[in-house]
Amino acid sequence: MKLQLNRKVFQKIISKSIGFIDDNAxxxxxxxxxxxxxxxxxxxxxATDGNAHTxxxxxxxxxxxxxxxxxxxxxxxxxxxxxLLDGDIVDLELNEKGTLIIKSGKFEYKVPSSSVFEYIEHxxxxxxxxxxxxxxxxxxxxxxxxxxxxxxxxNKLRAGYLKYKDNKIMMVGTDSFQLAYSEVExxxxxxxxxxxxxxIAKDDLARLRxxxxxxxxxxxxxxxxxxxxxxxxxxxxxxxxxxxxxxRLLGSDYIAYESxxxxxxNQVIVNKKLFQELLKKAxxxxxxETPLVKLSISQNKLKIESNDxxxxxxxxxxxxxxxxSMTIGLSNRYLNDMVSMIDxxxxxxxxxxxxxxxxxxxxIENTERKEDRNYFYILMPMDID
Numbered sequence: 001m002k003l004q005l006n007r008k009v010f011q012k013i014i015s016k017s018i019g020f021i022d023d024n025a026x027x028x029x030x031x032x033x034x035x036x037x038x039x040x041x042x043x044x045x046x047a048t049d050g051n052a053h054t055x056x057x058x059x060x061x062x063x064x065x066x067x068x069x070x071x072x073x074x075x076x077x078x079x080x081x082x083x084l085l086d087g088d089i090v091d092l093e094l095n096e097k098g099t100l101i102i103k104s105g106k107f108e109y110k111v112p113s114s115s116v117f118e119y120i121e122h123x124x125x126x127x128x129x130x131x132x133x134x135x136x137x138x139x140x141x142x143x144x145x146x147x148x149x150x151x152x153x154x155n156k157l158r159a160g161y162l163k164y165k166d167n168k169i170m171m172v173g174t175d176s177f178q179l180a181y182s183e184v185e186x187x188x189x190x191x192x193x194x195x196x197x198x199x200i201a202k203d204d205l206a207r208l209r210x211x212x213x214x215x216x217x218x219x220x221x222x223x224x225x226x227x228x229x230x231x232x233x234x235x236x237x238x239x240x241x242x243x244x245x246x247x248r249l250l251g252s253d254y255i256a257y258e259s260x261x262x263x264x265x266n267q268v269i270v271n272k273k274l275f276q277e278l279l280k281k282a283x284x285x286x287x288x289e290t291p292l293v294k295l296s297i298s299q300n301k302l303k304i305e306s307n308d309x310x311x312x313x314x315x316x317x318x319x320x321x322x323x324x325s326m327t328i329g330l331s332n333r334y335l336n337d338m339v340s341m342i343d344x345x346x347x348x349x350x351x352x353x354x355x356x357x358x359x360x361x362x363x364i365e366n367t368e369r370k371e372d373r374n375y376f377y378i379l380m381p382m383d384i385d
Contacts, residue, residue, distance in 0.1 A: 163197030
């Protein structure tokens with residue numbers, strides 16, 4: 001079997017698919033890419049876990065093909081080799097001994113391949129699909145991903161909750177101590193698809209994010225939601241590449257997150273850069289046992305204190321605030337994560353009392369055009385006694 005491929009396109013497919021390889025699979029079969037010729041123009045590159053719960057298949061054109069045959073090749077090995085090659089074309093040749101010969105320019109690698117009899121086919125896609133803009137979907141994921149729990153024992157919380165309501169698609173993530181919310185406008189009515197919402201695992205959102213980040217942000221993707229699976233279809237016309245991602249859904253039953261929301265209260269408006277610098281300076285004196293910072297807010301001043309067994313820190317910056325003085329303890333790591341996600345010059349800390357949650361969002365002047373994107377964060381206070 002011989003194949004001749006565009007190296008850059010092939011490498012791009014391998015790079016975006018490597019995250020779907022299951023290093024912990026019972027069978028080593030799923031540490032491999034499946035490469036197969038599907039018609040007289042294209043090959044398919046597939047990566048999936050041992051149960052076909054998640055995976056990706058990409059279709060690309062070949063330059064030359066002789067004696068079509070499907071084979072498996074170690075995923076990480078192929079990825080590392082392609083990163084070292086610099087030719088425009090890569091040749092793959094599978095000899096009778098099952099050795100895969102990879103050539104590009106004056107360089108040649110020989111690696112073992114294996115048969116495909118154990119490989120699981122990806123699920124068949126059925127049902128109606130809807131479209132969503134790549135940039136908007138990526139926005140939803142980026143703004144909430146960090147807040148989703150990584151605890152595999154918390155099934156509901158280790159996933160992002162995707163839902164359609166009131167002409168908007170929203171995504172929510174939480175680990176019970178922090179919560180992130182993002183939404184985008186959606187012209188198409190998706191009541192028949194997402195009105196009850198679906199849960200997509202955090203790891204799967206990370207894999208999907210890696211793929212979306214190299215796509216045209218102005219293009220659209222198609223999504224098909226089945227009983228336990230969501231399929232996502234992408235097409236890169238410039239490179240003649242089609243990609244299908246399938247992800248296992250974790251159900252649709254989510255926590256009552258809206259009960260945490262509240263109307264705006266007392267706003268602390270602070271310069272993002274100065275606030276981040278102050279939090280950074282406080283970090284060396286933060287206790288590992290109680291990793292918090294103490295925020296004291298008074299008339300136009302925000303003071304941060306931290307201390308561990310051997311050191312203390314205190315610093316302050318100016319802010320805009322004209323309500324009653326307040327002191328509140330917050331997780332330094334969570335607060336840093338949230339502030340880093342704000343894309344405006346000033347950050348708003350919205351406070352009701354020292355016992356209530358803190359809302360964190362971007363500051364938009366009345367004269368600034370409001371975009372169709374919106375997001376905010378909610379953080380539980382910590383005991384400072």
